Structure formats: structure tokens, C-alpha cells
């Protein structure tokens with residue numbers, strides 16, 4: 001059983017904690033919140049013993065693993081503090097702001113013999129293999145449309161004049177970082193690194209990208225990524241082969257997924273799966289790598305490589321689309 005703490009107390013942390021309970025491989029020991037009362041309430045609700053009000057105090061504790069779900073701009077600094085204090089880290093996406101930061105942190109983890117992964121449901125989902133096998137059955141694949149467009153629950157507050165973290169470029173956030181990444185991951189995992197990228201974005205008054213797209217070009221294949229926080233998608237993502245099409249209701253969750261063959265016949269690949277279960281796969285995978293490094297060597301190496309490739313592609317997309325953050329990358333100190 002891996003004893004862990006969380007940094008952050010929002011709904012996504014609750015979702016991970018619920019997932020970890022399902023997985024039964026991790027035990028919540030501590031909660032790190034800037035606010036003691038909020039931290040205590042979260043800890044009491046979830047059976048944790050300890051509350052930390054600073055990352056430094058958490059670093060000094062004997063907690064062995066940490067789940068980080070703070071705004072993006074804090075990921076690198078907090079992860080660095082945890083890795084230097086000997087703690088394994090699973091950090092929410094995007095795991096760092098720049099690929100140089102990710103390489104830097106991966107090296108610290110390696111040097112200290114620690115596990116450091118990005119909390120990305122897609123990579124830990126056992127249905128990922130089902131998808132791969134389904135793609136092998138639809139003939140030659142020439143194109144794919146991967147979309148994650150979800151009207152943000154924070155948009156009404158933004159329209160009222162507030163500035164939620166997610167629309168604040170100072171937090172290194174925006175649509176690409178929040179939702180676009182969910183399209184980049186499967187594209188790279190399924191098709192590898194593209195030969196060329198053409199990307200664009202549209203910007204909100206705050207300076208954050210509210211929506212955007214990227215066309216990934218491969219030899220004989222075009223993969224079109226679209227993402228928006230300002231509108232709701234009503235159609236599935238699709239991967240087109242000359243013998244059939246795979247439809248994905250969610251590129252991040254791989255739920256409600258099926259193949260429609262050219263003769264009209266259908267094969268259901270996955271139904272609905274609760275989010276907590278998907279977070280449970282992450283918790284389970286993270287704990288298993290910590291406890292069985294040798295057995296998970298290949299998978300862990302794939303996680304590290306895909307995270308780095310994703311971060312590099314995201315950096316290219318940002319540069320082409322003109323997405324900028326008021327953020328100073330941390331790669332030494």
C-alpha cells in the first residue's frame with residue numbers, strides 16, 4: 001500500500017482520491033492546502049490523518065508519494081520540491097509547462113530512484129489496448145479527427161468579469177493545456193511523432209486560448225485535432241480506415257467507443273466507465289510502478305517518452321498558434 005498525500009483540494013483531487021480508494025493500492029495520509037480549514041475538511045472527509053499548509057512542510061514529512069493537482073504554473077516547482085525530498089510524484093496534466101522542465105524533472109526522479117508520471121487517464125486505461133486492436137481491423141488509416149470541445153463550467157464566471165485560473169495565462173493554462181493535450185496524447189500514442197504541424201488558436205480577452213486546432217501531418221496520414229472550452233461538441237471523434245471507422249465518444253476516457261465497418265455492421269469496443277474508475281486505473285498504475293519497478297520497466301519508459309513527446313508537440317503548437325504565458329520555466333536552481 002502506497003501512503004500518499006495530495007496537493008490541492010478541488011473536485012479533481014476528490015476524483016483521484018475516490019479512484020485510489022477503488023484501486024485499493026494507495027492510502028491517503030495527508031492533504032496539503034493553502035488553507036488549514038479547507039485542508040482539514042478534505043482530510044476528515046477522506047480519512048487522512050495529516051494536514052500540511054505548505055509544500056515545504058509536506059516535503060519534510062515521511063509521506064512516500066504525492067498527487068499534485070494545483071494550477072499548471074505550480075506543477076514544476078512543487079514536483080521539484082517533492083522529488084528532491086524523496087517522494088514519488090503523479091502530477092496532473094500538463095505535467096510541466098515546457099519540455100525542458102519535464103526533462104529536468106525526469107532526470108531528478110531518475111537520479112533519486114523515484115517514480116514520476118503524468119496523471120493522464122488515457123495512458124493508464126486498459127481500453128487503450130482495445131483501441132489499438134480495433135485500429136488494426138479497419139484497413140489502411142488515412143485520416144483522423146480527434147476533438148475535445150467542452151463548454152467550461154467556469155465560463156459563466158469569466159463572462160461575469162471574474163478570472164478563473166483556467167482562463168488566466170499567468171497560470172499557464174488555456175484550452176490547449178487543458179483539453180488539447182487530451183487530443184495530442186492519443187495522436188502520438190497511436191501514430192507517433194508527426195513530420196509536420198500546422199496549428200492555430202483563437203484568444204479570449206484575458207489572453208488565454210479559448211479554442212484551437214492543430215493538423216498533424218504524417219506520410220499518408222492527416223490527424224486533425226480540435227479543442228474548445230467555449231462550445232460543446234455533439235459528435236464523436238473518428239479514425240477513418242478504408243474498411244471501417246472507429247468512433248470515440250471521449251478521447252480522454254475512451255468510453256462509448258465502437259467500430260462501424262463498411263458493410264454497416266458494428267462492434268462495441270467500450271461502454272460507459274465512471275470517472276472514478278478511470279482515475280483508479282491511474283492510481284493503480286502509479287502504485288504498481290512504485291512497488292514493481294522491474295515488471296513495469298517498459299510501461300514506465302513508454303509513459304516517460306510519451307509525456308516528453310507530448311510536451312514537445314504542445315510547445316510547437318503553442319509557438320505556431322501564438323500561445324504565450326507569463327511564466328519563467330524552471331530548469332535549474
Ligand SMILES: NC(=O)c1ccc[n+]([C@@H]2O[C@H](COP(=O)([O-])OP(=O)(O)OC[C@H]3O[C@@H](n4cnc5c(N)ncnc54)[C@H](OP(=O)(O)O)[C@@H]3O)[C@@H](O)[C@H]2O)c1
Nearest residue numbers: 008009010012033034035038069070071072092093094165
Ligand atoms: N484529469 C482531469 O480530468 C482534470 C480535470 C480538471 C483539472 N485537471 C488538472 O488539475 C489541475 C488543477 O485544476 P483545477 O481546475 O482543479 O484548478 P484550481 O481549482 O484552480 O486549483 C486546484 C487547487 O490548487 C490550489 N490552488 C488554487 N489556486 C492556487 C494558487 N493561486 N496558488 C497555489 N495553489 C492554488 C487549490 O487548493 P487549496 O486552495 O486547497 O490550496 C485548489 O484546490 C490542473 O493542472 C488541471 O489541468 C485535470
